Each structure stands twice: as structure tokens, then as C-alpha cells.
Amino acid sequence: MEANFWHDMWASGVVGFHQADINEYLKSHWPKLQLEGDEKVLVPLCGKTLDMLWLAQQGHAVLGIELSPKALEEFLAENNLQAEAIQQANHCGYKMPDMTLLCGDFFHLTAEQCQDIKLVYDRAALVALPEKMRQDYVSHLQAILPAKTQYLLVTMEYDQSKMPGPPFSVSEQEVRSLFEPFAKVTKVEEKPFSRKGVDALEKVFIINS
Ligand SMILES: C[S@@+](CC[C@H](N)C(=O)[O-])C[C@H]1O[C@@H](n2cnc3c(N)ncnc32)[C@H](O)[C@@H]1O
Structure with missing residues (x-):
């Protein structure tokens, strides 16, 4: 998406992606990462x-x-x-x-700004980007983050022909083809939900680079 799309959304005050509570997947899966704290x-x-x-x-x-x-x-x-x-x-x-x-x-x-990063939490980031930007997003992460960074990634899948993004549908196959060239991808949860009347699946991945 163009930057103006997001600036206009924030200016409108309608940010449907924002959650009033802490994300449940974060709370339940974060402890599964290899953490020192x-x-x-x-x-x-x-x-x-x-x-x-x-x-x-x-x-x-x-x-x-x-x-x-x-x-x-x-x-x-x-x-x-x-x-x-x-x-x-x-x-x-x-x-x-x-x-x-x-x-x-x-x-x-x-990379200098990210030299101490050990973990990435991606909820509504990869899926906020159209397909042509997603490879650039993952390549940039790989380029700037230290080796052995761990990720908690939340995605969603639905029939893209039934609804435009963002959030975009990102298939598990796409997640694997984006990350597996340099990391181990483990799906830790999959949950059906309905988005604007369209059947969708939320998926949660732990990724170890
Ligand atoms: C769908 S929202 C998700 C926000 C947050 N992750 C959450 O869970 O509430 C995507 C956010 O990415 C920001 N964004 C989009 N493109 C960006 C970019 N190239 N660099 C930094 N932020 C960007 C937008 O302004 C927007 O706030």
C-alpha cells in the first residue's frame, strides 16, 4: 500500500485492526519461544x-x-x-x-538500528502488505536482523476474491516459501473465524532463523 493509504486511515480515526486487548496468540504462544526474558x-x-x-x-x-x-x-x-x-x-x-x-x-x-534484536512479533504487519511487497518485507527483515532471530507471526487466510485487503490473505504455503529459505517454520495454531461474513483462518507460526 502507498504511505498515503495509511496516513489517511489514521487521519480518519477508523483503525479497525487496532485491538483493545492484548492479543491472545501473543499471550499463549510467546512463552513457547526460547526466551531469557x-x-x-x-x-x-x-x-x-x-x-x-x-x-x-x-x-x-x-x-x-x-x-x-x-x-x-x-x-x-x-x-x-x-x-x-x-x-x-x-x-x-x-x-x-x-x-x-x-x-x-x-x-x-x-541493521545498525536492529543489532540487538533477538525476537520479532508480527501481528497485522505481513498481512497489511500487498503480495508484491511481502517478499521485500521478509527480505528486508532477513537483511537487517541478526542470525538466530525468532519470530512469532500471526497471519490470516481467506478467499481473496471475496474481499479486498488489507488485511490480505497470506497462505501457509506463502509463509513457508517466504521464510523457509533461511528459517525453520512451525505452525503452532490455526483457528477459523468469520471476517465480514467471509470464512477465514488465523494461523500462528513460530519461525527460527
Ligand atoms: C494493519 S496495521 C497493524 C498495526 C499493529 N501491528 C497492530 O497489530 O495493531 C499496519 C500498520 O503498518 C503501518 N505501516 C504501513 N506501511 C508501513 C511502512 N512501510 N513502514 C512502517 N509502518 C508502516 C500502518 O501505518 C499501520 O499502522
């Missing part, structure tokens, strides 16, 4: 997800990256968080003791 987690295309707060509460340092300044401002305001404004080469953002929120394009994130 204080590893740094990358949350790509983070929006204003409360899942970042949960990850910080588990003891992790969190690095969120988000295109929309409004999303990050709302995250801070709605959670009564005080943060120091920061400026990095390609991104502005905010710094808190346990969390850094970068504002700008995920595709401009560098």
Missing part, C-alpha cells in the same frame, strides 16, 4: 498496539517502527506515557526506558 523485540508496522506494553511488562526491550506519527502520538497519549523525542538518520521517534518507537518507513530501518 530481557531480549529486545522488534514490532514492525506497530501501529499503537497494546501488545508492545505487554512485551515490555514481560521484561523485554521493545523497538516499534511505524509510518504514522499520529499512531505513535495516540499510543503515548492513550497510555499516559512520557517519552523523549529522538531523531535518527531516517526516523524520528520516541524513547522510553524500555521502549523505542521509530516513526518512518520500515524499509529504511538498518
